[in-house]
Amino acid sequence: MGDSNLRARLPHGLSDVFFEQAALKEKLEAAAGHVFAQWGYGRIYVPTFEYYDSLTTEASARTRSEMYRFFDRDGHVMALRPDMTVATARVAGTKLYDQPLPLRFYYIGNVFRHVAPQAGRQHEFTQAGIELLGVSTPEADAEVVSVTVATLVAMGLTDFQINLGQVAFLKGLLDNTSISTEDIVSLEDAIERKNPVEINQTISRLGLDQSTENAIRAIPSLCGRDGVLDSARKLATTRASQEAIERLVQVYKLLQDAGMGDHVILDLGEARSMGYYTGTTYHVYAAGLGFPICSGGRYDNLVAHYGKIMPAMGFALGIERVMLLMDEPEPLGPDVLFATGGYAECYPLITAMRQSGLIVEQEISGRTGQELTNYACQSHARRWITCQAGSKFIVHIGDDTKTYSPTELAEEIAIWARS
């Protein structure tokens, strides 16, 4: 197959975005950026590709297998970023290790994952998110969750639910045992699928004591509100698992104090995580969508790989997934389509319109009469204006027309700009 066969095609898993969808995407990104900035987060731009070794720090086998890899001219293995967190951690560890803490960063950018065709997943997609580096208090966890809520609300969502979990609970239960990392991963996978047969098979292989086994079996059903904390406290047999639960209690309390309790469900069965998560984690679900729109978590060990011990927490939101929840956007069209007919007298008026905030499209194809009317309708122009002799302006709205002098039109502009 020659290249010419591919020239007009787009590879699977990629998409072009334009017209109303592009406007919607731009609006959602702007809403997110605005909220992040209000909470004191500054923008960070990181490269689209880096050394594979750098981006795979603490990455799970799954993330590694999903990464796009290629060689640079010197034979180094490079990769497209699968998320923004690892690169931000690298910046913090290698460049910002002596800066006052915390560091608050936000990003909006595309990430790349070669995933098997699955619900709501593209190979390139846009993430908006924050990283809060250098502080490990419950207040830091609550802040990141609160920013998530504020962002979703600013985007116009109300019906969503945050499933708040703690990856340290399971790890804490296994704290004093000699279980290998692989076994922990297969246990997390079984809990992740809520498959009791698989959980039992894995547990029986590990030779744990009875109370630990019971606690692990109970994990998938530890989902709800305050009652979950009591059940979890009873199951926490090790110091590390008790601390993990107490942490969850504190974060939950802070979120309730901040008036966000209604959105939060405690869910210790949410074992899935990015490989680098160490503590509080969460996913956000919205009615009408079969997969999460957001996920976040604490990653206290990641930055240390880049030379500085620095606890951190962040979240990322999938812009395309939020778009799936939005109503079909209105068709885009200019406020005014202006056919000057070559009269220079039009230009001061056009400039005044744009200055007052109106979107003005100029007719540059020489259309007049019915042709102009047809085009104005097709392009969803709210009104169109033609000019006679440089002194009369005819404003068309639907089938109505009205004629204005330059002074009258200048007054009319102010009215349009307000509506």
Add this chain to the structure above:
Amino acid sequence: MGPLIIALPKGRMQIDALELFAEIGYPTDESDIGRKLVFDDETGRLRFILAKPSDVPTYVEYGAADLGIVGQDTLHESEWDLYEPLALNFAHCHLALAGPPEMREANLRLRSGVRVASKYPNLANQYFESLGISAEVIYLSGSVELGPATGLADLLVDLVQTGRTLVENGLVELDTIMESQAVLVVNRASHKLRFEAIQEIINQLALRVEERRPKND
């Protein structure tokens, strides 16, 4: 909130599944069965949709259905991002390697290539890879027994329930690749957003499946 939507595979499993739901208190109108693709149970709390068996996980993963019932063979042939909280103890069968009787003596590991016809190319490939056998798996969408009969393939990998089809075609079972039964699958987001309603169904089903099991099982 509307009814919970449950995707069922058309055919034999659909009847068994509806019987199970009837036993836990969600009976359906007999006249709907086999006639409609979408119908509610008599309580109005459940809505059933009938799909091609291999499409059930798709409906559930995308959230078009909250729950689904599917055979483990179909489920594990592809990768899905689903919860699998319960095995339902019906539609038992197994995925078998089969071929002409003379293949009993063959040591597949020592052959440089063996051709296998199957509707389950992924499960077949995983099986051969795990045993170090170089196999060329040929995908067929049905009548897999024809593979060895026509010389298209040396062996086949297919579901076996009674084994009669194999015997009729002069084939024998050579190995069991996996046991299979009907399982319940749940959409991740639904499980979070409608936790109590879904957990109640899971608990009711689990209890009933346990009651149905013969005591000396």
